Amino acid sequence: MRAIDLSNVKWRKSSYSNxxxxxxxxxxxxxxxxxxxxxxxxxxxxxxxxxxAWAAFVDGVKGNAR
Incomplete structure (x- = not known):
């Protein structure tokens, strides 16, 4: 498995964060x-x-947030 260079990635806080x-x-x-x-x-x-996998996780969170 190759390493992914995340040193220049722009991060955003999830809308589901507190x-x-x-x-x-x-x-x-x-x-x-x-x-x-x-x-x-x-x-x-x-x-x-x-x-x-990420889309399935997000769909699950949205489904449980209702």
Whole structure:
């Protein structure tokens, strides 16, 4: 597996993150894979998902948010 260079990635906070600084998820867009990290602890690492797996996760979150 090749390493992905995320040094110049522009991160955005997920719209599902808490506004009080609690559960903060950051996602990087416009890549062939979907990198995700905890904005409170970015040095702890990044999880990388394929587009289909990420879409299924987001759909699941949206379904449970109702």
């Amino acid at each position: 506004s009080d600084g609690g559960n903060c998820l950051e996602v990087a867009d416009n890549l062939p894979l979907v990198p995700v990290r905890d904005s409170k602890a970015p040095a702890r690492g990044t999880l990388v998902f394929g587009p289909a």
